[in-house]
Amino acid sequence: MSAPLAIPTLNDVAKAAGVSTATVSRCLNSPDRVIDSTRDRVMQAVHELGYSPNFGARAMASRRTNTIGAIIPTMENAIFARGIQAFQEELRQSGYTLLVASSSYREDIEEEQIRTLVSRGADGLLLIGHSRDPEIYKFLATQGVQALVAWSHNEGAKLHSIGFDNRAAMRTLTESVLEKGHRRIAVVSAKRTGNDRAQQRILGVMDAVAAAGMDSEATTIFETSYGIETGALAFDQLMALATPPTAVICGNDVLAVGAMKRARELGLIVPSDVSITGFDDIELARIVVPALTTVHVPHREMGTKAARILMDMVEGKSGGQTEKLDADVRLRGSLGPPADLS
Amino acid sequence: MSAPLAIPTLNDVAKAAGVSTATVSRCLNSPDRVIDSTRDRVMQAVHELGYSPNFGARAMASRRTNTIGAIIPTMENAIFARGIQAFQEELRQSGYTLLVASSSYREDIEEEQIRTLVSRGADGLLLIGHSRDPEIYKFLATQGVQALVAWSHNEGAKLHSIGFDNRAAMRTLTESVLEKGHRRIAVVSAKRTGNDRAQQRILGVMDAVAAAGMDSEATTIFETSYGIETGALAFDQLMALATPPTAVICGNDVLAVGAMKRARELGLIVPSDVSITGFDDIELARIVVPALTTVHVPHREMGTKAARILMDMVEGKSGGQTEKLDADVRLRGSLGPPADLS
DNA sequence: GCTGGCCATGTAAGCGCTTACATATGGATA
């Protein structure tokens, strides 16, 4: 009466269909190597038993997993979502499964996640940015796991990468800000530790400041963790300075939106009282009022290309390649001339 | 000269340390069952070789994976992000790993993802909503995989669930709208097929409409796919009607934000020209201007509790339980009296 | 000095699958 509680295995299917396990395996993996009548019988047994292959066993026996892992700093806020979505779609078309993990912007968690994904058999890994313990690259090498960096371009780095030049893009954006006449600017950045995008973006701001002959000391840099609320708090602090900035350049759109929110709460009009800019051009940038001036990043293109490069690496078709994408400034309502010039 | 390209196994570590594989395994899994000196030797070999356990092999030999899977409709927009984050944190504290997959709101993809996660050894699964092919429940049963539904409460359903009463919450919200004096209302909903939350929410609107003695035929329902842009398009259509609604009730915040965006583009003032409401209370709801009237859902609480219930189920400590959480209406600026009353 | 028991470690059997190789079957060819 009581059903067998054990979960069905290949062996059970084989018995039920009256064939060997090899034949069942063939039905599942290369159906054309099996005669129709046999296959039908096997597939019926598969359905009747509710059989589902054991991935671990399969991976172990066949020595491949067709799995790619990606570790992103955060799943919240759409910064990485769109790119990862495209990455996944491209992988899927070629029969790969994507495993996504997030590191909460913490290096130690990222390392743990790398180990977890490798352990689970990822053939390749997509990582964000270049800064991490070199030890981990050695680990990936001994494990024979290919890795590619995205969201950051860097010719000389340990790993191949696909991304844009964060520094140059931020320099261009900052130049636009300076052209409007702003001379008191402040930067709200994500934590720079272990985050080369944040580092590069600040350097980009400084490049433009220096090129304009301004005193780089006069540019306040406020570092905070990632989030709308933290962006709002940073804005508070900046506006409380003796000589508050007329333009606040934020390291990403999320911080910028937080700043805009607080500006509104403080009764400040953007951009006439203060200009605010972002970086990433996520959907949010066009929802806020006024729309956010930011740097547009080709998320989907990056995701798609990353998938192709990484698959080629995993399949041994190439040793990888480094590619630079264009990121361009989108001027929108949140940037205007400073009050004393208007 | 050339290093062995094979990735290191337990066996390699055992040889390098001069012990048996059993001892190495014990060092890794129950260190206190091994004498200090031996353990040190083994751990050194582990590091030198860059050894990393093969998850599949371990799972197969030990018959447990300590893995929980979650399948959510979308990773974009923060609807599920916060709850899943809490879910993950709670699991992690108890040593479980979370595997997340997304279904793009498609039933067929959800089923595929369920099979993939089960295949990968998930001991338990978190699913969203109740509507799916009953066949899949049979499959989960034969595979011995526990499953729990979240984001939806339903006493009589096949699976235990933790969530809130979507219908009642939407009814309450709609009552608030009607109290303001609105009599021409429209609903923008996500696709109802395979989405019981969407179905329930519309029923909630209708409950309120009927209770107010209004003609339910007069309430336009516009169904569209999920996204800001689709919300905007839906709003366009509704406002182009012969007698446009004075209040647009959206099935979720994302659609509502899209509607607000388009309203602004059309030069309509919210709420004096048209009121708009959402559902979920994601961060976005308080970013937009005016802030969105919506239904607040206790995302984090739901995630945390879901983790505990599911772990208990997986560990055989309970057969599961169904829990109902409160979701309450948050009245904000996007809802006001209709123009003809103001 | 023996015995018993405890503890650290080793031995080896599988976990569920894939796949190289072996075998069987049935024409087509000579």
Add this chain to the structure above:
DNA sequence: TATCCATATGTAAGCGCTTACATGGCCAGC
């Protein structure tokens, strides 16, 4: 009819790990 080949299926050896059970060394207690 005998031979050969192609094709369909079976056999069985692992893949890397855990763990029940076996072994051997050491010390306490008599």
